[in-house]
Amino acid sequence: MSTKSTSSDKNKAILLVCDGLGDRPSIDGKTPLQAAFTPNLDGLSVSGINGLMDVIAPGIVPGSDTAHMSLFGYDPYKYYPGRGVFEALGADMELHKGDVAFRANFSTVDETMRVIDRRAGRKGSKELAEVLNGLEIDGVKILLKNTTQHRCAVVMEGEQFSRYVSDVDTHEAGDFVQECKPLQDDEAARKTAAIVNKFVKKSYELLNEHPVNAERREKGELPANIILLRGAGSYEGVPTIKERFGFTAACVAGASLYKGVAKYTGMKILPVAGATGKGDTNLRNKAEAALHALTEHDLVFVHVKDTDNHGHDGDFEAKKAIIERVDEELVARLKDADAYIAVTGDHSTPVTLKRHCSDPVPLVIKGDGVRTDGVKNFDEIAVASGGLNRIRGVDLMPILADYMGYYIMYGT
């Protein structure tokens, strides 16, 4: 029998996730985290408990979406609904049980349906989005929202659909638009694929000659003349963090994917001025937002995207620089909050690989009563000898919950 705590001795916590934080030794045999000047992060390690974390499992390369599900305590092998769901939620669209959602791009195709630019010159259009939003295909209502630049989220409303359909997006310019195909042999997948194909065709018919695109062509810009869908997800819903652990949670993030995962698990999404999920993101505002959120919520998740971007770019110095900014502008402010603080990554994105990899991420937890372990530096190598040893991402939230006093007991 499993019981939850009823004690009134509750604590708050901050979970700071630097996307793609983990790295490998390269310049001077150091990782960016080792090379960076990070007195505040190192201070957390000195007074905290440290270790390595396989966010999904050893040797498994996490996606950002599955990684965050793990970090929030949801085994992605059990709970992952498919990427599109998070994109739609992150775009603040309403989803209902059974709805199928997609990531989508405004793209540019020629008249043979060959893709000229998957991102239509990285430019979207609210006006073109309005042309497509609310279309009915075979009696099914399709909702579309233009989020940032060329990016969109698409939702197919209803209960008879399947996420098991292939992408229309070619993933490479020069290829022809793909036909959406059912990936399971059932009516739901066949029906979903058929509607997707009609919607894509319809998007070209409605967009190609639209005045907005005529204007773009006149200016020498690429027309946004088709919508290409990918990453189908099916909204099923999960028990919220509050239901599972007993505490409330809030999200301070710029990029919509992370807001989407947070929303899926029942976190409150907080607006933060200047949090862009990019290099110009205002980390000081994030720190203040997080501290303010702690007054109303038990756990605050803070996400920094740019560490990952520089990993993908293979830019050691830029990754080192953003880590130093995180240390100075974010950690320095958060470290003395009256709360547990955990700092980690969602996966490694080594600058030498320019992609996610399965190397475990460093983790430090500081707060009342943690078993301080003698680790002096917060980096991938030093934390390996810490008191947490090597845990899995899905274990982090139960561990934090116990520190916070919202423990789950099994047995008596």
Next chain:
Amino acid sequence: MSTKSTSSDKNKAILLVCDGLGDRPSIDGKTPLQAAFTPNLDGLSVSGINGLMDVIAPGIVPGSDTAHMSLFGYDPYKYYPGRGVFEALGADMELHKGDVAFRANFSTVDETMRVIDRRAGRKGSKELAEVLNGLEIDGVKILLKNTTQHRCAVVMEGEQFSRYVSDVDTHEAGDFVQECKPLQDDEAARKTAAIVNKFVKKSYELLNEHPVNAERREKGELPANIILLRGAGSYEGVPTIKERFGFTAACVAGASLYKGVAKYTGMKILPVAGATGKGDTNLRNKAEAALHALTEHDLVFVHVKDTDNHGHDGDFEAKKAIIERVDEELVARLKDADAYIAVTGDHSTPVTLKRHCSDPVPLVIKGDGVRTDGVKNFDEIAVASGGLNRIRGVDLMPILADYMGYYIMYGT
């Protein structure tokens, strides 16, 4: 394919479990285990292999019952029968497949069924127990045994019952006696609950005016005028340790719960003079009993309860003191036995929390051929850098079995 060893090179082993041993740094930044003078335990660490152990899983707070199932190699999520079964077995009652068993207290209620004292002045009565033992309710025979003080075990004999019923015990004085309710919508649970409610009512009718209670009232003592049940368990039986690992096992423990879990897994329960499961327990007798048991059994489980009691009391000095007694009176005697010796806890009970928590417990294993790892002290911090790293409780018995030569091989 899984095969068992047939080698004749077998070794013996001692598994010493100090209940609630794990703790957190508090006085002078040390845990009680760090603060205690423990030359014998430290000696085991120096010549042994060390590590941390999540007795159930990271972040999951173990109960004592589920924890010991794990330590004996039985995944509690698969095998846990409910607490009452262990109480009844620990009280030396016979159980048969399907029987439902409960923990129970002699309690004191007023005429409105409000609980005055859940523990009836911490005093039971063999004579009152005899009044209730063997009662038939709706043709079902109820067995009751008074174990220590106010504590009882109750068994409902038969095969048509369910452990999925709620507690009658209020868990707090001042509340009214609870009605037992079925927790599953089936006939077995409904029938079990109905019989429990009739039994509780009957216990009040038979006990309230009993001469023993008249005498207690005259002396100004609280009457033991009702039996309150909790922790229903259903006896299903499991393959024994001998059947699963190939070796025999014996139990040296004072407190009945641990004897119950040991018996459930097929261990021989050894009587030990002066082993009380409390502060006055005779550890030297336990050491002698364990050494003697090694002549007839392959593995001897030795349990010390008092470490946990002082954690629950929040008494750092008392926890430190009992650890020093364990070191001097028990470990000093056991450490040179011709056997592997493993020392650990079943969970952490930090004096700062006064409850079980999920922090992993320290573990050391000493014996022929273990990979000595340079750890110098047996404590929660030092062992983290040991050669065992961080394992799970359910893995301990297979690891010991292999050291002992009773290995389970998978594949060829």
